[in-house]
Amino acid sequence: MATTDICILGTGAHVPAKVLTNHELARMVDTTDEWIVTRTGIRERRIASKTEMTSHMAAAAARAALANAGVTAEQIDLVILATLTPDQPMPATACLVQHELGVPAGAACFDLNAACSGFLYALDTAWAMLASGRHQHALVIGAEKMSSLVDWTDRSTCVLFGDGAGAAVLGPARGTAQILGARLYAEGAHAGLLCVPRSPKPFIQMKGREVFKNAVREMEDAVRDILEQHGVAASQIACVVPHQANRRIIESLAQYLGLPLERFVVNLDRYGNTSAASIPLALDEARRAGRVRAGDTTLLVAFGAGLTYGSALVRW
Ligand code: COA
DSSP states (O other), X not given: XXXXXXXXXXXXXXXXXXXXXXXXXXTTSSOOHHHHHHHHOOOEEXXXXXXXXXXXXXXXXXXXXXXXXXXXXXXXXEEEEEOSSOSSSSSOHHHHXXXXXXXXXXXXXXXXXXXXXXXXXXXXXXXXXXXXXXXXXEEEEEEEEGGGTOOTXXXXXXXXXXXXXXXXXXXXXXXXXXXXXXXXXXXXXXXXXXXXXXXXXXXXXXXXXXHHHHHHHHHHHHHXXXXXXXXXXXGGEEEEEEOXXXXXXXXXXXXXXXXXXXXBOOOHHHHOBOGGGHHHHHHHHHHHTTOSOTTOEEEEEEEETTTEEEEXXXXX
């Protein structure tokens, strides 16, 4: 397939029904709604039930994306699921989603872990596999059950994360929602800033301030690189869909890029940080809200554990 024909044909999202508000959290750990809102912008997040797994949320988001794209499960020949919270170490959660949706056996299905940058890594991987001509229609999903990795007694991390899923269908089309390109990066030297150790407590550990500083710098670099590569000026970006970790990080990025905050999609107030699900969730919301119009250029930008980071440009 010609790379200029690889497009986003549709998007979808799914979040669990249960809402956990800051006020409820303040009854669980020593925190306040005011502290969380001021430092992060988060007001509430969704929490999956014990039996609601990453595969279930992923399948629901994927179904919505297929319907939105007008593509059937039988047409899908590639499923890439970005997640750091697979249902189990094996088989890949992508295979469970394949089975759930009825995607044919001829499809390649695998999980990909690039933490919160996972969706952009998956998008770019799918793009390259479609460009090779060996696949026609890809489901690219970001889905997370972050609540399973959170230490609910640690106020410095438990206020930040939430559960959910988002998905996109990629396939051939002409002149609409074209993926112009992506840039991916990793700095393993900073692996210790954000991790889930195997023991003694297998929960998220984070050096918040350092992650914050790196996040702003890395996202700015990723944006400048991709804009330069494609000859696009920052002012030409109609809409930015950033990873939803912290409102202050997004505000800093907007300031560094000289773009008004109104161009940034922000939904972390309702979902918190859903890791690999955050960009597809926000992208789907932006499309439904009419914030993405034909001819617009949208910028996607992420950072996460690794440290990984990346950017992508889509022309609608
Ligand atoms: N409620 C109340 N107080 C809290 C708290 C909470 N939920 N969490 C931490 N604190 C306290 C700390 O204990 C500290 O107290 P001390 O000064 O008495 O030691 C104080 O608040 C300041 O902590 P600090 O970590 O310096 O705050 P901060 O301004 O850096 O904000 C984060 C903390 C986590 C919100 C911020 O660093 C951040 O968002 N970092 C990036 C995290 C991120 O995006 N991670 C995901 C990457 S994909």
